Amino acid sequence: MAAVVVSLGNLSGAGSVRFILLAVLLFVCELLPITIRRKGEQDEIIASTTFAYAIVLTFGGALAVVAQLGASIVADVVHRKPPWKVAFNAAQYTISITICAGELAFLGLTPGAGRLTGEHMPAMLLGAMAFFVSNVVITGVGLALAQNEPIVRYLARDLAFQAVTDGILLALAPVVVVVADQTLWLVPALVLPLAGVYRSARISLENLQLVEKLEDSLSNLTELNRQNEHMALHDGLTGLPNRILFRDRVHQAVLRAKRSDGIVAVMLIDLDRFKEINDTLGHHNGDILLQQVGPRLRHVLRESDTIARLGGDEFALLLPEVSGATEARDIAGRIRRTLENPFPVGEVTLDVEASVGIALYPVHGSDVDVMLQRADQAMYVAKSNREGSRVYAPRDDQYDPARLALLGQLRRAIDEGQLTMHFQPKADLRTGNVQSVEALMRWLHPQRGLVLPREFIPFAEHTTLIRPLTHYAVSAALAQVRAWRDAGIHLRVAVNLSVRNLLDAGLPAEIAMLLRHWQLPADVLELEITESVLMAEPTRALRVLAELNELGVGLSLDDFGTGYSSLAYLRQLPVDEIKIDRSFVTNMLREPSDAKIVRSTIDLARNLGLRVVAEGVEDEATWERLTALECDVAQGFYLSPPIHPTDLTRWWVDRPGAAEGHDLNDSPSDDPKPPLHVAGPRRR
Ligand code: C2E
Ligand code: CA
Ligand code: CA
Numbered sequence: 316m317a318a319v320v321v322s323l324g325n326l327s328g329a330g331s332v333r334f335i336l337l338a339v340l341l342f343v344c345e346l347l348p349i350t351i352r353r354k355g356e357q358d359e360i361i362a363s364t365t366f367a368y369a370i371v372l373t374f375g376g377a378l379a380v381v382a383q384l385g386a387s388i389v390a391d392v393v394h395r396k397p398p399w400k401v402a403f404n405a406a407q408y409t410i411s412i413t414i415c416a417g418e419l420a421f422l423g424l425t426p427g428a429g430r431l432t433g434e435h436m437p438a439m440l441l442g443a444m445a446f447f448v449s450n451v452v453i454t455g456v457g458l459a460l461a462q463n464e465p466i467v468r469y470l471a472r473d474l475a476f477q478a479v480t481d482g483i484l485l486a487l488a489p490v491v492v493v494v495a496d497q498t499l500w501l502v503p504a505l506v507l508p509l510a511g512v513y514r515s516a517r518i519s520l521e522n523l524q525l526v527e528k529l530e531d532s533l534s535n536l537t538e539l540n541r542q543n544e545h546m547a548l549h550d551g552l553t554g555l556p557n558r559i560l561f562r563d564r565v566h567q568a569v570l571r572a573k574r575s576d577g578i579v580a581v582m583l584i585d586l587d588r589f590k591e592i593n594d595t596l597g598h599h600n601g602d603i604l605l606q607q608v609g610p611r612l613r614h615v616l617r618e619s620d621t622i623a624r625l626g627g628d629e630f631a632l633l634l635p636e637v638s639g640a641t642e643a644r645d646i647a648g649r650i651r652r653t654l655e656n657p658f659p660v661g662e663v664t665l666d667v668e669a670s671v672g673i674a675l676y677p678v679h680g681s682d683v684d685v686m687l688q689r690a691d692q693a694m695y696v697a698k699s700n701r702e703g704s705r706v707y708a709p710r711d712d713q714y715d716p717a718r719l720a721l722l723g724q725l726r727r728a729i730d731e732g733q734l735t736m737h738f739q740p741k742a743d744l745r746t747g748n749v750q751s752v753e754a755l756m757r758w759l760h761p762q763r764g765l766v767l768p769r770e771f772i773p774f775a776e777h778t779t780l781i782r783p784l785t786h787y788a789v790s791a792a793l794a795q796v797r798a799w800r801d802a803g804i805h806l807r808v809a810v811n812l813s814v815r816n817l818l819d820a821g822l823p824a825e826i827a828m829l830l831r832h833w834q835l836p837a838d839v840l841e842l843e844i845t846e847s848v849l850m851a852e853p854t855r856a857l858r859v860l861a862e863l864n865e866l867g868v869g870l871s872l873d874d875f876g877t878g879y880s881s882l883a884y885l886r887q888l889p890v891d892e893i894k895i896d897r898s899f900v901t902n903m904l905r906e907p908s909d910a911k912i913v914r915s916t917i918d919l920a921r922n923l924g925l926r927v928v929a930e931g932v933e934d935e936a937t938w939e940r941l942t943a944l945e946c947d948v949a950q951g952f953y954l955s956p957p958i959h960p961t962d963l964t965r966w967w968v969d970r971p972g973a974a975e976g977h978d979l980n981d982s983p984s985d986d987p988k989p990p991l992h993v994a995g996p997r998r999r
Pocket of ligand 2: 753843
């Protein structure tokens, strides 16, 4: 302790020029730390150590502490270090300098006692080491504690670096002392090597930063390229491969299959009714649905299979290895089943059906475009035949171009009077009376002859053409009712509406106008609607339906059992009638499950107080069964197919029990059996 006190010496040299010079240099060095890059982080070397030790050697510890403390505090404040750090640095310097000065005193080196010579070397060395060790230990312990790191590991990590830098700085101190002894003017010159170190550190730091920046922008560029490439090859909405990538993969798969004699399957999937969902629920919800398709398909496919979105609601699959058409068909079946599970979209769940078209390498071609085109044709045939999935067959070829051509000719067909309405009677099952007919559209194409609605209505529904089509259907049906009335035949007429029609707020006014035009009461008209639109977006459609209901027009729920059928929705609908879909009725005597659906639909209608119609009655046995089940009305080939109005008038006049008059309401038949069939073309 005594040695320490002695070694600190006194403050008497404070006024000397030599001290002031050394202290100023110390200040400068403290204020201008040399920033370097080490292990990826910025670090600082503070060259003030040289001058601090020089002051210890010349004036003793006390003045060194004063100078160093002053410099350190000022620098720390200037550099906005937190108060604890300022205090820590101050304490650390005080202790290090005190220990160093104590060591020198202990070794008999009195500050300013004379010239430094070779014999002082060991003492100076040990003094420097004391400075260094205490400095490193205090800083290391402090920082390790602050950063919650094991002390030994922290010290070990930095030791070599510190030893070299501090070693150089401390070794310069005796040189400073000796030079200052000779002439003060040379002392600032000693700053030059330090400035050199400073400069080269700066430059290498800048270079390093430049390299880092370059590396950064390079990796940004690579990432951007990767993203661009991804974007170019993937669909933005679903993240699935797009058409470009899909084509490439098909091409590769075909090349591989050529070598291994394998079979490749390309499938196109089209979501039936997606358009409807998009129109009624909005694009946003349509998108949500589309995003769920890929993950679903993934579950039923192999890792090596590709799922792509080609656009809209069209998805494509590549199965690079299948055993043949049977396996492809099986997979298509699995795909359809997985898509049949309802999709949650917002607050509703949507049922989606899919049509799948399949083309195989090598039988259907080896060229990507040919395969895609053939899968597309098969898909369209599957869709229009409601087949679900279909492997391409050469006769499918006629569909694609023909479909487009037909659509193109449809508008002209309306204007040029190529469309006509056929009528199919509906009979009361208890009395056999016919009070109503369904109007079904037919197109008498100048080249192709009779074209059935399934070949153009589903496509027209996707375009604005459906409006003039519906306008024509209602107008033509009412014109016919007018003509029948004028001939004393009192029949109501049912016209089919498309989903899109019910989103058209102008429809009720249009229909009211047509009723006025043909001078008919509203109750001669029934409109057949399907459930889908009501499930998807009830509000808008319900408003239109309510207005139609107010007009006094009858409303009938068509194809019941195939759509979203839900009792909750049914209750909201202002309908008077339910039509059990013909797919259940036609097979009800052979399929117990169909019979069950028919029976429970009749019960349901009964409970809701609605009239129930069975469509697709093809034979007497079914007619009898429905009568026993107390179904209200029947429609089907057994009674009559849809026929030309002239044929229907003849049928009407010739029907049994028609003698008393034309109005069936006035002539209830005693015979509950249906009237005889019309002599006319039967569609089956
Ligand atoms: P839909 O409304 O379900 O019409 C009943 C369909 O079943 C008619 O086919 C009819 O010919 C057929 N059909 C009737 N009885 C039987 C039977 O006993 N057995 C079988 N297998 N089928 C029977 P069609 O005329 O080819 O019409 C097909 C669909 O086209 C209609 O189905 C309807 O959705 C649509 N459609 C027809 N005309 C129009 C129209 O003017 N406007 C709109 N929007 N759609 C129409
Ligand atoms: Ca119908
Ligand atoms: Ca129907």
